[in-house]
Amino acid sequence: MRFATWNVNSVKARLPRLLDWLAGTAPDVLCLQETKVPADGFPAAEVQALGYDVAAYGQGRWNGVAVLSRVGLDDVRLGFPGEPGYPDPEARAISATCAGIRFTSIYVPNGRTPDDPHYTYKLAWLAALRDALAADVAAGPTVAAGDFNVAPTDDDVWDPRLFADSTHVTPPERAALAAVRALGLRDIVGRPLKGDRPFTYWDYRAGMFHQNKGMRIDLVYATEDVAGAVRDAVIDREARKGKGPSDHAPIVVDLDWTAPGPAA
DNA sequence: ATGCCCTTGTAACAAGGA
Numbered sequence: 649m650r651f652a653t654w655n656v657n658s659v660k661a662r663l664p665r666l667l668d669w670l671a672g673t674a675p676d677v678l679c680l681q682e683t684k685v686p687a688d689g690f691p692a693a694e695v696q697a698l699g700y701d702v703a704a705y706g707q708g709r710w711n712g713v714a715v716l717s718r719v720g721l722d723d724v725r726l727g728f729p730g731e732p733g734y735p736d737p738e739a740r741a742i743s744a745t746c747a748g749i750r751f752t753s754i755y756v757p758n759g760r761t762p763d764d765p766h767y768t769y770k771l772a773w774l775a776a777l778r779d780a781l782a783a784d785v786a787a788g789p790t791v792a793a794g795d796f797n798v799a800p801t802d803d804d805v806w807d808p809r810l811f812a813d814s815t816h817v818t819p820p821e822r823a824a825l826a827a828v829r830a831l832g833l834r835d836i837v838g839r840p841l842k843g844d845r846p847f848t849y850w851d852y853r854a855g856m857f858h859q860n861k862g863m864r865i866d867l868v869y870a871t872e873d874v875a876g877a878v879r880d881a882v883i884d885r886e887a888r889k890g891k892g893p894s895d896h897a898p899i900v901v902d903l904d905w906t907a908p909g910p911a912a
Numbered sequence: 913a914t915g916c917c918c919t920t921g922t923a924a925c926a927a928g929g930a
Contacts, residue, residue: 684919758928858914863930894918
């Protein structure tokens with residue numbers, strides 16, 4: 649089975665590229681972030697025409713997450729228990745069970761600057777996410793995938809000196825991420841198809857992509873049963889090329905996985 | 913060449929992204 653995660657930076661602006669990519673890559677499950685549409689604005693018919701069921705959670709111009717699946721889409725949950733708002737709830741997490749794996753598509757708050765209230769919100773959100781994922785991890789095969797807006801190490805930033813005193817690299821953010829992993833989740837790092845660093849995001853400005861000045865902030869965290877079934881994981885930089893791309897590339901994971909059958 | 917901000921909402925910018 650093949651699953652993927654992709655911050656598309658507007659599913660409406662990206663729709664032609666998303667449909668081409670779905671047809672070519674054919675993931676069984678896709679976690680989307682930054683769809684930037686309310687649920688009733690999600691282009692469900694176009695995606696269903698390619699064989700996918702859709703669960704979308706959105707709120708308008710910002711945020712928005714979704715899970716697409718062609719191997720079942722059960723027990724959909726919007727957000728998670730104890731999720732903080734800013735101050736109101738935001739569409740940053742959606743969960744569904746597909747082929748016996750509990751997937752959560754995640755869009756962590758940006759944080760803006762370390763002295764901004766949004767940064768405090770980011771840390772609280774990550775702490776609450778950890779608590780919510782603990783139940784999933786205890787229950788069975790789990791994947792938490794998406795845009796975590798944290799670079800786990802200095803090697804995950806093209807020039808860590810330029811990020812001193814910025815969000816995405818601060819020790820509290822990295823500690824919050826480590827606490828999520830400490831639930832028993834493994835970091836499934838995609839292979840870079842060019843260069844030696846597994847970046848998943850490149851700023852639109854100043855030719856950052858063609859200079860490979862990027863960051864690894866999109867992550868796939870998986871329980872041991874799933875991680876042990878990984879045959880390959882790739883960062884699809886082809887999707888970052890050309891006209892009208894997202895500023896993030898998808899991570900595509902191939903598993904040797906047989907979904908549990910119906911109960912006898 | 914992969915090629916030098918983008919998206920949405922609302923009215924020429926404002927806000928957010930990372």
